[in-house]
Amino acid sequence: MNVSCYERSLNILKEAVVLPVRFPELFAGRNAWRGILLFGPSGAGKTKLVNDSIALTQNSAAVIRAHGNDLVPSNCVRNGCNPESAVVDIFNEVKKTLPKPVILFIDDFECLLNESEKISPEACRRITTELLVQIDDCDKQPGVSVIVAATSKPWDICCPVRKRFDRLVYVTLPDQQTRFAIIKHEFTNFQHNLTDEFFEYLASVTERFSCSDLVMLARDACWNSVRKLQNSSQVQNLMKQDEKMQMNLKNTTGNPSHNQEGRKDSLYQMLNEQSVLKCDVDDALLNMKKSVDDEEIAKFESFNENYGQD
Template sequence: MNALEYFNSHLKYERNPKIREAITQKFTEYLRRAEEIRAVLDEGIVVPAASGSYARVAARSKAKPKDGEGDFEGLHYAIVQEKPNVKWSDVAELESAKQALQEAHIMPVRFPHFFIGKRQPWRTFLLYGPPGAGKSYLAKAVATEAYSTFFSVSSSDIVSTRGHESDKLVSNLFRMARESKPSVIFIDEIECLSAPRGESNGVEAARCVITGILSQMKAAGTHDGKVLVLAAPHTPYSIDQDIRRRFDKCIYIPLLDSNARKHIFKVHLGDTPNNLTESEFESLARKTEGFSGSDIDVCVKDVLFEPIRKTQDAMFFVKTNEGLWVPCGPKEPGAVQTTMQELAAQGLAEKISPSPITRTDFDKVLARQKPTVSKSDIEVHERFTKEFGEEG
């Protein structure tokens, strides 16, 4: 299932149709194998969950299925259920979007007595913007702040199944959300459920599914403001206008500005030892103009391994006052010519410590990394905002 998660992530950003088809075939094949193995495990073998992993609804329910749901078990892989831990402060900028989502879900959950009479919260949002801009990250932050269960499903998973199973998946998704409220439902690639009029490939099947989703979205507004539906398209113009109008708000999630990029660098670096100054963080923010939040995440993950790479390649180490062995240059006072492998062979593996992350580490990684969002992608989303949306 972990391997399938990598396949699914790749599919979100792969634009070559042939490659997408090849990956989808492999995904389907491995999914079938995984479900077969899971069926064997469910016969009584207990397997401990991986530490830190989130709950996946693919786990077989011990409860008796409702009528008509017996053949639905195999589709549970498409829904991810978790209790996220993304703090509101982790989300940089996007003040308008954050305020709207606070009014829609956080306030109704924490202060339900505020919403009386005609004052009812927003229930459905279309969050659009360049890939990696932070739409799902924002959705998880809302769920965290409102102590809600987070449900995530990709529309491409829904439409890839047989029609009757897709209907059941949609029904089961919203049923679980109601039973677990307060809850947030995040539907990725919502445009996969619709196509502009005139296109016929898969439209009828997709419309059957979207009818169910729209019906469930309308019903979500009757659950005390405790079921929030968020949808995110990759290409907003692909969404049918009838579907677009069903959303209470369409909010543009743009690329990060300089201050936000600096903030994201700090968030992803966390408490990892480093010697970067405030001015160096500002310099990194300027140097990554056009980078999405996802791009910065990838950059920092790569940088985190630079000290380990330098430790592996080091030919000299110095012993600190704390008794740790740190890689150094040959002219460093107290430098000893040795390698990581030799120190480990002496039983000092736990005493070897990578050096703190430096600005040089970031420069090395950024020299080979480029932004994944093109100017044309941004122009499309900005044009859509002028016509139908509002700034986040």
């Protein structure tokens, strides 16, 4: 799948993640990027970009994954708790892996640093301080270690933490060309009679849709076609016959009859042969709502203008 509008972001990740890991000799006497922060709307494809770049390393590095929420102990509001313990543990895992190349990916990074019912102000301060210490300590270790973080709320990340990342990369919503590629790719998973011309139309009317929105659109269209089949008289009869057979089996022993297996095979065949039609997609589109509003996009663009380094 060609994700043209992500090529810039992917190239930055190649430079920061892939090249130092696969060709460390290129960076002899040079400082490779040690930290990349990807920011953008939820569902814009940040995690996919990271996964694609990791795949390009061809298993040349250990990969450690974490979620911001997972690094905050659930009891860290209690007195006597060590709220920074999970942060220490995961960075110790990184250091144990060195000097072998290692990539640490933290998704939903802002969850680690935000005050909430789960994180008291004091716990938040201690976690932030420990995170800064651990990042600095990793920089002093021999070998290649790259920290990649993704967030949908970059404005919640304080300046000292933000400055620990060499590059702040804005992952935008897909443009029309990319939406076309995503939509066409998603419909390859289903039987359909849709044309490229129709996919181009869908790409033109889904402006400000995220990657996740487009995936959901394809799934909803598929389910619309399945619902029509489910309500057909032929399928209803097959399902009733199968229910009767199940009731009979409760009072007998042995394997299901050949007739029952034949009915199931017929049902599966009809499901596999059911095509997604334009009307199924149109109905799904009517019920879809874009998950990112204009106000949020303006906020991301303002942040990128002030802090983005892509």
